[in-house]
Amino acid sequence: MNLGQLDMSDNKHPIQLDQVLFTRSVVIALPDHKPSDLARISLGPENSIDVTAVDGQDGKYQVSMSSKLNINGDSVYPYIIDMECIGVFSVDTKLSPEEAIRGVTITGNSVLYGAIREAVAWLTGRQPFGPLMLGLSVLRPSQPDLPKN
8 A cells, every 4th residue: 555545534644653762872971072173073973773573563663773973982072972772663554564664764763863862962961061962864775785796
């Protein structure tokens, strides 16, 4: 079934968030950090997202997202950030598996990265160098596997 063909008369979105939880929350203030103009250059986090269907539960999907920033501890930047967040989503079973995965990937990215951004801002707001606001997370298509010669 196509997303455009869903009966939206009950105004219920076909993808519902059931639960969000953090499995890793690491924020380390670097004591050798010296504020400079170089640190103002936007260092974007490395984000990864994984979507899997929950075995034995039709229409249930788990999304895991991690965001890492300055993992090597470069003191030009004030913090090391390593966060991982998991979301469980219920999907209308009228959607095809492909549509469900696509929708959950897009929705999961928005919801989980939003939760990570909020947590990082809150945690760093109580650190010596003040709050760090992460930028946007943009999904990019993965590269298809190339045939091996």
